[in-house]
Amino acid sequence: MANTSAVYARIDTNLKDSAEEILSQLGISPSSAIQMLYSQIVLKKGMPFDLRLPSSKPLAVGAMTGEQLDAELRKGVDSIKAGRVYSADEVDEALAKEFGI
Known part of the structure; x- marks a missing residue:
């Protein structure tokens, strides 16, 4: 045995x-x-x-309030206006690092 x-x-x-x-x-x-x-x-x-501790950031648009979504969209527009743009590969890498996706 x-x-x-x-x-x-x-x-x-x-x-x-x-x-x-x-x-x-x-x-x-x-x-x-x-x-x-x-x-x-x-x-x-x-x-x-x-x-790891769960992220305090919303992971899906549907989980955001209208104010949160507006704030995130404003950040994106401001980023583009400032010339901060990223390739799809850079975005994928950042998402993988932060959220494991």
Whole structure:
């Protein structure tokens, strides 16, 4: 028999149920999912995903108030008038750096 150890964790019941429903649909047991997580932590020598605080900036136009949208558009117009323009590659690079997209 393999050398194994038990891991005990207390988590929110709704979170557990939701996660286990998804795991079930994937055909993965909770124990296997935890084993996968631990394996990735070892391989990456850290968490296998980014840990950072959410951005306080709106990420979508639909999430902005009218005033916020007007302010952002004004910034863009002022930037163009001042001659600050960027290529599509530069914009993509900035978005990737700031938002990971």
